[in-house]
Structures are given as structure tokens and as C-alpha cells.
Amino acid sequence: MTSIDVHELTKEYGTVRAVDGLTFQVRPGHVTGFLGPNGAGKSTTMRLVLGLDRPTSGTATVGGRRFADLDEPLRHVGALLDAQAAHGARTARDHLRVLAAGNRIRPARVDEVLEETGIAAVARKRIKTFSLGMRQRLGIAAALLGDPPVLMLDEPANGLDPEGIIWIRELTRRLAKEGRTVLVSSHLMTETAATADHLVILGRGRLLADLPMEEFITSRTTPRARFRSAEPERLREVLDRAGHVAVRGEDGRWSVDGVLAEDIGRLAAREGVPVVELGDDRGSLEQAYLDLTTSEAEFAARNPLGPPSPQEV
Numbered sequence: 001m002t003s004i005d006v007h008e009l010t011k012e013y014g015t016v017r018a019v020d021g022l023t024f025q026v027r028p029g030h031v032t033g034f035l036g037p038n039g040a041g042k043s044t045t046m047r048l049v050l051g052l053d054r055p056t057s058g059t060a061t062v063g064g065r066r067f068a069d070l071d072e073p074l075r076h077v078g079a080l081l082d083a084q085a086a087h088g089a090r091t092a093r094d095h096l097r098v099l100a101a102g103n104r105i106r107p108a109r110v111d112e113v114l115e116e117t118g119i120a121a122v123a124r125k126r127i128k129t130f131s132l133g134m135r136q137r138l139g140i141a142a143a144l145l146g147d148p149p150v151l152m153l154d155e156p157a158n159g160l161d162p163e164g165i166i167w168i169r170e171l172t173r174r175l176a177k178e179g180r181t182v183l184v185s186s187h188l189m190t191e192t193a194a195t196a197d198h199l200v201i202l203g204r205g206r207l208l209a210d211l212p213m214e215e216f217i218t219s220r221t222t223p224r225a226r227f228r229s230a231e232p233e234r235l236r237e238v239l240d241r242a243g244h245v246a247v248r249g250e251d252g253r254w255s256v257d258g259v260l261a262e263d264i265g266r267l268a269a270r271e272g273v274p275v276v277e278l279g280d281d282r283g284s285l286e287q288a289y290l291d292l293t294t295s296e297a298e299f300a301a302r303n304p305l306g307p308p309s310p311q312e313v
């Protein structure tokens with residue numbers, strides 16, 4: 001099994017510390033969402049893992065080896081970093097054939113990935129005529145070319161139409177289910193929530209969080225339960241006696257903050273109040289993420305020397 005290991009990684013560009021003592025591991029079998037505000041250091045970290053930049057200190061390895069030491073790297077790591085990077089005068093097919101030849105990948109694989117990414121019909125067109133979405137698909141085709149156990153995708157949904165967004169969501173999930181290591185950066189919270197099951201979150205080059213998605217959401221949002229009842233006033237009173245405030249919504253549903261549906265169900269059953277509908281309103285990744293970044297910004301304002309460690313957030 002191949003993981004990405006980042007250890008005490010620091011990268012300075014002049015006086016800017018883009019990555020600051022970062023340590024985390026990306027494990028196989030999961031889609032790991034890589035989050036953080038603009039300039040947090042996500043792309044720099046990915047570039048360091050891919051050996052496109054040299055760290056100021058620390059290490060970034062794939063399966064325990066530095067990228068530069070990998071033979072035929074596309075067979076180990078597939079990456080989508082900058083979809084604009086492909087040579088515009090080449091056709092999509094030629095672009096992939098050159099990459100395949102340099103990595104001892106059988107030529108027939110080129111047609112497979114063109115099919116898989118939905119650009120087989122334009123394979124013989126020059127890349128400079130491609131839309132942003134088509135370039136993005138070509139970048140993903142290049143990442144898949146070597147059938148690698150590790151994939152790193154920087155904003156893969158960028159420029160994709162709604163169908164394309166569903167496609168990339170299903171593709172990343174499938175790749176993880178196959179046991180691959182999948183790291184996906186994104187600013188789209190609903191997309192990340194629908195795709196990832198683990199999160200690594202950066203803030204100003206530092207690690208703010210590294211934990212399962214569910215744990216992150218439940219730890220940073222307040223639960224809320226909703227119900228409908230044939231006798232809502234009776235249930236409201238029961239809840240009131242238990243210290244919970246039920247509020248009636250316009251649609252006739254009632255909501256109760258800070259409580260789980262199972263707690264309401266238990267109280268209603270004990271008092272014999274009929275409940276027609278009962279469910280939890282899950283907090284969103286967006287709410288949890290904003291809670292984290294807001295508390296981090298407040299901490300930074302109070303302590304201008306630097307952002308908090310993960311324990312302090």
C-alpha cells in the first residue's frame with residue numbers, strides 16, 4: 001500500500017513561508033480532501049511531493065521514496081496540477097502518447113484513458129482548441145495513464161460542467177475504493193463533502209486539521225433534529241420539560257437545536273406522543289470549515305506571531 005508522507009515540510013519563497021513545518025500522511029483507500037484558504041500552501045505542498053520544487057527543509061515522499069527517485073513516475077503517481085500546462089500545438093492523443101512512451105506505458109492505454117475521460121471524440125484535435133473543461137479532462141487522462149496507486153488532483157472540478165462534476169466525483173470515489181491513495185484539493189465545499197471521507201486542512205502553511213470528515217463536521221457544528229407530530233404542542237411541552245426548545249417552521253416541521261432525533265424519539269415514546277416524521281439535520285462541511293477558519297483568524301489577530309497549532313484551534 002502506497003501513502004503520501006509529508007514530514008516537517010517547509011518551503012520558503014524569499015520572505016514568504018508558503019509551507020511551514022507540515023506533517024501529515026495521506027492513506028490509501030480514502031479520498032482525502034485537501035482544504036484551506038487561498039494561499040494556504042496546498043499547491044506548493046503538491047508541487048513539493050511531485051519534486052517540482054525543492055523543500056527548504058523536511059521531506060515529502062510517496063511510498064517512502066522521493067518522487068525524484070522513482071523510475072517511470074507516472075506509474076507511481078498521477079497528478080493534475082495545472083491543466084493549462086499541456087503543449088497547445090499537439091493533439092490530445094499525441095500529448096498522451098509522448099507521456100506514455102517516456103514512462104514505458106503500453107500505447108493502447110492512451111485510447112483507454114481518452115475513452116474513460118470522455119475526450120476520445122476530440123483526441124485528434126489540437127489542445128489549443130480545447131475548452132477549459134476539455135483540458136481538465138485531458139489533465140485527468142494524463143494522471144490516469146500509468147494506472148498509478150497514488151493520485152493528486154488540484155481543483156479537478158475546475159471548468160467542468162455539471163455532468164463532468166458528477167463524473168469526477170464518481171471517478172475519485174472509485175479510485176479510492178480500488179485501494180488507491182487520492183488527494184483532492186478544492187474550494188467547493190459541497191463537492192468535497194460529497195466526495196471525501198478524510199480531510200487535511202491547511203492555514204497559512206500550517207496543518208489546522210487532519211481527521212475523518214464525519215468527525216470534523218460533528219465536532220464543529222451543532223446538531224439539530226426536526227420532527228412532525230400529530231400532537232406537536234404536547235411534544236413541545238415534553239421537550240420543554242427536558243430543557244429543549246422546539247421551534248415551529250413555516251412548513252409545519254419543528255426543529256430543536258442541540259439534540260439528536262433519537263433523543264426526541266425516546267422522549268416521545270416514553271410520553272406516548274405520536275411522531276409522524278423525525279430526522280437529524282446534519283451540519284454541513286461548509287459550516288464546520290468556516291467555524292475552523294474563523295477561529296483560526298481570531299487566534300491570529302490576538303497572537304500576531306503565527307497561526308495556532310492544531311491543538312490550539
Ligand SMILES: Nc1ncnc2c1ncn2[C@@H]1O[C@H](COP(=O)(O)OP(=O)(O)OP(=O)(O)O)[C@@H](O)[C@H]1O
Nearest residue numbers: 013016017018036037038039040041042043044045
Ligand atoms: N513560485 C512562487 N514564488 C513565490 N511565492 C510563491 C510561489 N508559489 C507560491 N507562492 C506563495 O506561497 C503561498 C502559498 O501558495 P499556494 O499556491 O501553495 O497556496 P494554495 O493553498 O494552493 O492557494 P489557492 O487555493 O489560491 O490555489 C502564497 O503566499 C503564494 O503567494
